Amino acid sequence: MRGKLMFLTGLAAGFVMGSRAGREKYEEIRANAQKVWQHPSVQEAAGVAQAQANKLYTEGKDKIQSSKLGEKLQTGTTGTSSSDSTDELLASSDTLATSKSSRTGTTGTSTTY
Template identity: 45%
Template sequence: MRYRLTFITGLAIGYVLGTRAGRERYEQLRKCAQRFAQNPAVRNTAESAALTGREAATKAFDKVEDRLPNSFSTRIRSLRDHRGAAEDDWGTSNT
């Protein structure tokens, strides 16, 4: 019984210390990731990658549009029109 109690006590202490250190490390990593995401260079790169991806998708769609079912092409065109009407404000265009 004594060994069981010692083991459970050690387990509890290890859990408390581990979660405390784990939470501090988690907060440290979260703050680092937040600073990284708010970096203007990172935001510019992400924005240009998104624009390049959109352009590539548009070119690919234009090449295969006549081979797709009409309902599919119509849906893509409506999504394209909807996206073009409201520009997103993500990226560094507002900074």
């Protein structure tokens, strides 16, 4: 499924960038993608995905804090608590995951055309 999604995303991007129809076709595709993104069922699915990501983040944070890595962070930091260090570590990985899912989600909706 992921391979198909990547292929369709590349196909859509190639079409938009190489289209002889130019700006009009690009705006049409963009408007259709925006309609799909604003559809209530898509927004509901995005909300569910965000809630699940937050849940996984919290569970991962708890696991790291209770693991040996969490103990090392707690004893290895000076001036900050282990919770702050763990939050910073997880926040940076969460930011990467969020930006990746945002890119995938945005281009994924435009591939339905």
